[in-house]
Amino acid sequence: MISQFFVLSQRGDHIVFRDYRGEVPKGSAEIFFRKVKFWNDDEAEEAPPVFNVDGVNYIHVKVAGLFFVVTTMVNVSPSLLLELLQRIARVTKDYLGVLNEDSLRKNFILVYELLDEVIDFGYPQTTSTEVLKSYIFNEPIMVDAGRLPPLGPAAMFMQGSKRMPGTAVTKSVVATEPGGKKREEIFVDIIERISVTFSSSGYILTSEIDGTIQMKSYLTGNPEIRLALNEDLSIGRTGSSSTYDYRSSSGGGAVILDDCNFHESVHLDSFDIDRTLHLIPPDGEFAVMNYRITQEFKPPFRVTSLIEEAGSCKAEVTLKIRADFSANVTANTIIVQMPVPSYTMRASFELEAGAVGQNTDFKEGSRRIEWNLKKACIVGGSEHTLRAKLTFSQESHGIILIEALLVYAPRNLTKEAGPVNMNFTIPMYNSSKLQVRYLQIAKKSKTYNPYRWVRYVTQANSYVARL
Amino acid sequence: MSGHDSKYFSTTKKGEIPELKEELNSQYKDKRKDAVKKVIAAMTVGKDVSSLFTDVVNCMQTENLELKKLVYLYLINYAKSQPDLAILAVNTFVKDSQDPNPLIRALAVRTMGCIRVDKITEYLCDPLQRCLKDDDPYVRKTAAICVAKLYDINAELVEDRGFLEALKDLISDNNPMVVANAVAALAEIQDSSARPIFEITSHTLSKLLTALNECTEWGQVFILDSLSKYKAADVREAENIVERVTPRLQHANCAVVLSAVKIILLQMELITSTDVVRNLCKKMAPPLVTLLSAEPEIQYVALRNINLIVQKRPTILAHEIKVFFCKYNDPIYVKMEKLEIMIKLASDRNIDQVLLEFKEYATEVDVDFVRKAVRAIGRCAIKLERAAERCISVLLELIKIKVNYVVQEAIIVIKDIFRRYPNTYESIIATLCESLDTLDEPEAKASMIWIIGEYAERIDNADELLESFLETFPEEPALVQLQLLTATVKLFLKKPTEGPQQMIQAVLNNATVETDNPDLRDRAYIYWRLLSTDPEAAKDVVLAEKPVISDDSNQLDSSLLDDLLANISTLSSVYHKPPEAFVSRVKTAPRADDEEFADAAETGYSESPSQGVDGASPSSSAGTSSHVPVMQPPATPAPMPDLLGDLMGMDNSIISAQLVRRDGQIFYDISFDNGTQAVLDGFMIQFNKNTFGVAAGGPLQVPPMQPGASARSLLPMVAFQNISPGAPNSLLQVAVKNNQQPVWYFNDKIPMHVFFGEDGKMERTSFLEAWKSLPDDNEFSKEFAASVISSIDATIEHLAASNVFFIAKRKNANKDVLYMSAKIPRGIPFLIELTAAVGVPGVKCAVKTPNKEMVALFFEAMESLLK
Known part of the structure; x- marks a missing residue:
């Protein structure tokens, strides 16, 4: 173990x-670090999460910019260890409010106390924040969350984590508020990460939604919760074929999940009847349900891109995005990126007239153009265009390249540039139409009315338009 | 608690230790707690605070759990380095293990189990026994794991105290957490023991399946992994197991899902109904796909496992190829694995989609990924005949982009396509030749040269093309040189004109005279001979038709695949290597032996070995490094070399040794040859516990040895002193060291006949009585095929010298039957009947003895005596 x-x-x-x-x-941590830093002859390639050096197996994940690592000498289940590492990170965050080097160092005694309860002689015991509470006696020391960079979508990608931490929740589940009294509240976040690949002609090649219903409860007394989902929700695609005909199946409005799984605290007794989940939420953050959808859905953004030759060593790029959602929804910061041919020397940009909150950049090192749109300008239904003029080098590249440009220019440009990819977060919007119909807290008291937060977020996972 | 813990890190001034000492002895509780925190802080950053041991232990007696835990943490770290002081903690530990608060009871056994110090371990047994039967499940589950800890320190103690049975009882506990930990502990103990300790019966099976539904996700994995070792008795049971395990596929924890998949796959082997199998395959697909929505690290593990699963059961994911398309933000290690699975799932039905993807990947930024994508196109062409043409046209499109590494990779795979479909796609050679000048990687160059040679007759300027490569022949890497040589020969055989003739001269000359590469030289000589003696034969050899190739890259052979599938969801299935290939921990029976050897190596040697062995030594693992040289005894002891004993090389030194019996006394006859350049002295010897409890009866006396000198010593031995439990075997593990050289371990064999006593002779009547009194199932016989009795009398005399005494003989047809007796200490007799024809190979040896366990060893001894 x-x-x-x-x-x-x-x-x-x-x-x-x-x-x-x-x-x-001795020295395993150093051996690990060296191996990870210089994987594959110090190229930029990332080390796989599981590897063996001199008979010692190293299993790691990266969370919040930190390496969480376990070593083992025997043939154990690596998925168990990877899950455990993620869970340790989450439990620690539950306790400390924020997870970073500073908070870990300030709370090292608490962290060791946790680790002794979570793992005994190498065997995972419990990772439930709820259960752990009765064994843990140290109290967390809060670090100032204000000084931390906000946990935006970009931060989430750095963590490589699907289960985004509750967006703004950075308070500990065990620490009492300075005022002394705990605020009764519960957060339910429906987080969907969508992947879409558009073909060069705008046709959708693949689309997928990875969704999570995440909960974080600060309710005292652990009351039972009922969470009702769409009544017409169905699970499992009919037939084994990979083509579907949705219109004929259930009127087009139904949500069909390919597959889903639930947290162990969830009772599914009435799920088949009325699509209601019953659970007594443990303390701390956890995923009530994970689901996966490949049913067709309307992508929130349409992306069109065009690259055209404009003279012997020039090309013009046109990028257009249209927000295909209702006008009362506004997307957060959007980043559109497009790799350009490696022999690109300069790029000049032209935004639409009167554009506000947009900026552009040519990243010479990574050979790509970048287009950022600030929050305010991406209202549903709006459309934005960027034109970029690329200048290619003449001298430094050999004859082959020039020749290639002359002969094959139209085809080559599309091969050597692109695909366009987008990164965005759209709060209060979800692509799947999966809804929480209601959230009921079974605690009989007139005065008891805790805050309930049900929030929807859609994020781009791999949102790509090919040229 | 107030303030920041990190403040404890700040004081690093001189005089810190005395200051802490003072604070630890403060009369104020809070001050003491703060002081312990400071000590722990210093400890975690690697400072040596072991000198505060007594003061910290003094804080142990407290009701404050927070403080107690800190002291325990300190103890775990430093008890090993202060074994004598550790005893100070014992009282509190034992008291705590009876505390009314279950948390304190559990904490006490948990911590004691982590302190690998003899004196603590001794006192652990009683509390552990109590805690295994505690009312509180938290205490029981902690105690269960503690048994595994104790087994690791002292296996014998665990067996002697009956903890194994207690652990097995916990499988029936009503708390699933306790069950899960008991299963985990038993599985670990089983892993380090060769004896069957934890075997799942149909009874335990149903208990485990019930516990499965209730325990934590981690416990579920322990239980599932243990169940995966269970072999279902019949189809019905297999189906039952599958039915009970299938709901686990819905679990949010990927480890639970993968462990469940493993069991289902294994049990499916037994299930014959195709409907059931098809249905199961259908059920497994969505959860497997869902694993790809997890974090990339888990995706990687899932993909490595899926790679194995689709090789065995391609239908499971046949329709799911789209989910393996790469996302632009996938880490490279995930992309690479997806590509591999896409190739495996590619079929005539989906190849167009797949090619479109590959083409896209081939223009990405990451060079390794691009290369792999190009190669993937080639592999699909080889795999799917009907799609080959489409694959080739994609490759040609990619070549036209003229990105150097894409072109080179494409040429490498096109060579394979030509091999697979000879005489089909040569029309594209002209396009390939356009890129000739840009090739700079050996493999691509070699591939291009192979193509030119293979199709020399269809390429008008083949000779010119080859000639351009020949200019740099001496500087080329061996791979290219070999291809150039062969291609030139092919060209010459196909177009025996003047140009090629000159080329072949130059190449052969270069490849024989100017090279120091033997492969190249030998191949050139063979060609040269062939060409000069019989050009027609050369044609038959060089231009022979080649066997068809198939895409077997990254395909595992079926036995390895089955091996790996049995290890789904373990590291083995991620590395695609069997566990033995990377797990170094060896199984031995019994385990304690290993430990002691390791310990002996660390603690240094006791001058009186007989004590050194038994004083059971876990304390010695206290050394700073936990890494110990562990000897790996072979699974079966090596056959005993006749009278030379075992030979063991020490550099150039030789030890030869064997157990002998002289005048009723057992000696270890050991001789040394000093083959080093140094004087060797200070020889010591130690024996591991063994079946016969053989140990040194005194110190080994070997005088200092000059270089080249030899010495011999008869070391008196004692037997039946410290018997290792377990099935009897003849393995004797010996360690020898001297002051100059590292410790040498070797395995000797204990010839059982050294224990045959001088008192083994029996009277005829008592022999007959004894023979009759023993039941028939105490009789065993064995044929020694290689032994020959050339003279009855000589044999009797020879055996008598080893205390096997003659009683009677009779004739039976052409065979002689001899009756004999022998006795080993503790009065265990062996009644022997030997049947053989004089001068004819083959002696049948029958034996009756009350001690059945010893029979195998007895036969071993007799066989060696009769050699």
């Missing part, structure tokens, strides 16, 4: 180190 657990900073400093079995030779 697990021999050691450690957390390293991005620079390789030990933040937490716990040896459970004393069987791994």
Whole structure:
């Protein structure tokens, strides 16, 4: 089982180190860090999450810019260890409110106390914040969350985590508020990450929604919760074929999940009848339900792109995005990126007249153009266009390139540029039409009326338009 | 608690330790707690605060759990380095293990189990026994794991105290968490023991399946993984298991899902109904696909497993190829695995979609990924005959982009396509030749040269093309040189004109005289011979038709695949290697042996080995490093070399040794040859516990040895002193060291006949009585095929010298039957009947003895005596 657990900073400093079995030779953290930093002859390639060096198996995830690592000497289940690492990160965040180097260092005694309850002799015991509460006696020391960079969608991608932390919730589940009294509230976030690939002609090649219903409860007394979803929700595609005919199936409005799974606290007794989930939410943040949809849906953005030759060493790029959602929804910051041919030297941009809150950039190092649109300007139904003029080098590239340009220019440009990819977050919008019809808290008291937050968020996962 | 813990890190001035000491002894509780926190802080950053041991232990007696936990944490770290002081903590530990608060009881056993110090371990047994039967499940589940800890320290103690049975009882516990931990502990103990300890019966099976529904996700994984080792008795049971496990596929924890998949796949082997199998395949697909929505790290593990699953059961995901299309933000390690699975799932039905994807990937930024995508197109062409043409046209499109590494990779795969479909796609050679000048990678160059040689007759200027490569022949890497050589020969055989003739001369000359690569030289000589003696034969050899190739890259052979499928959801299935290939922990029976050897190596040697062995030594693992050289005894002891004993090389030194019996006393006859350049002295020897409890009866006395000198010593031995439990075997593990060289371990064999006592002779009548009194199932016989009795009398005399005493003989047809007796200490007799024809190979040995366990060893001994 697990021999050691450690957390390293991005620079390789030990933040937490716990040896459970004393069987791994000294220096494992250093060996790990060197291996990860210089995977594959110090190229920029990322190390796989599971590898073996000299008989020691290293399993790691990156959370909040930190390496969470376990080592083992035996043939165990790596998915168990990876899940465990994610869970340790989450439990720690539940306790500390925020998860970063600073909070871990300030609370190292609490963290060690947690680790001793979570893992015994290398065997995971419990990762439920709720259960752990009765064994943990240290109290967290809060770090100032205000100084932290906001946990935007970009931060989420850096963590490589699907289960985005409750957007603004950075308070500990155990710490009492300065005022002394805890605020009764519960957060339910429906987070959907969508992946769409458009072909060059704008046709949708693949589309997928990875959804999570995430909950974070600060309710005292752990009352039972009823969470009602769409009544016409159905699970499993009929037939084994990969083509579907939705119109004939259930009137087009029904939500069909390909597959879903639930947190262990969820009772599904009445789920088949009225699509209601019953649960007693444990403390801390957890995913009530994960689901996956490949049913067709209306992508929130249409992207059109065009690259045309304009003279021997020039090309013109036109990028157009249209927000295909209702006008009362506004998307957060959008980033549109497009790789350009490697022999591009300069790019000049032309935004539509009167454009506000937009900026453009040519990233020379990574050879791509970038277009940022600020929150205010992406109202549903709006459309935006960017034109960019690319100038290619003449001298530095050999004859082959010039020749290639002359002979094959139209085809080559589309091969060497693109695809366009988009990154965005749209609050209070979800693509799947999955809804929480109601959220009921079963606690009989007239005065008891906790805050209930049901929030929808749609984020781009892999949103790509090919040229 | 107030203030920031990090403040404890700040004081690093001199005099810190005395200051802490003072604070630890403060009369104020809070001050003491703060002080312990400071100590722990210092400890975690690697400072040595072991000198505060006594002061910290003094804080242990407290009702404050927070403080107690801190002290325990300190103890775990430093008890090993202060074994003598650790005893100070024992009292509190034992007291705590009886505390009314279950948390404190559990904490006490948990912590004691982590302290690998003899003195603590001794006192652990009683509390552990109580805690295994505690009323509180939290205490029981902690105790269950503690048994595994104790087994790791001292396996014997666990067996002697009956903890294994207690652990097995916990499988029936009413708390699923306790069940899960008991299962985990038993599985670990089983892993390190060769004896069957934890075997799932149909009874435990149903208990485990019930617990499965209720325990935590982690417990579910422990239970599922144990169940995966269970072999269902019949189809019905297999179907029942599958039915109970299938709901786990819906779990949000990927580890639970993968472990469930493993069991279902294994049980499916037994299920014959195609309907059931098809249905199961259908049920497994969505959860497997859902794994790809998890974090990229888990996706990677899932993809490595799916790679194996689709090789065995391609139908499961045959319709799901789209989910393996790469996302632009997938990490490279995920993309690479997806590509591999796309190739495996590619079929005539979906190939157009797949090619479209590959083409897109081939223009991405990451060079390795692009190369792999190009190669994937080629592999699809080889796999799917009907799609080959479409694949080739995609490759040609890519070549036209003229990105150097794309072109080179394309040429490499096109060579394979030509091999697969000879005489089909040569029309594209002209296009390939356009890129000739840009090739700079050996593999691409070699491929292009192969193509030119293979199709020399259809390429008008083949000789010119090859000639352009020949200019740089001496500088080319071996791979290219070999291809150039062969291609030139092919060209010459196909177009035996003047130009090629000159080329072949130059190449052969270059490849024989100017090279120091033997492969190249030998191949050139063979060609040269062939061409000069019989050009027609050369044609038959060089231009022979080649066997058809198939795409077997990354395909595992079926036995390895089955092996890996049995290990789904383990590291083995991620590395695609069997567990033995990377897990170094060896199984031995019994486990304790290993440990002691390791310990002996660390603690240094006791001058009186007989004590050194038994004083059971876990304390020695206290050394700073936890890495110990562990000898790996072979699964079966090596056959005993006749009278030379075992030979063991020490550098150039040789130890040879064997157990002998002289005048009723057992000796270890050991001789040394000093093959080093140094004087060797300070020899010591130690024996591991063994079946016969053989140990040194005194120190090994070997005088200092000059280089080249040899010495011999008869070490008196004692037997039946410290017997290792478990099935009897003849393995004797020996460690020898001296002051100059590292410790040497070797395996010797204990020839059982050294224990045959001088008192083994029986009277005829008592022999007959004894023979009759023993039941028939105490009789065993064995044929020694290689043994020959050339003279009855000589044999009797020879055996008598080893205390096997003759009683009677009779004739039976052409065979002689001899009756003999022998006795080993503790009065265990062996009644022997030997049947053989004089001078004819083959001796039948029958034996009756009350001690059945010893029979195998007895036969071993007799066989060696009769050699």
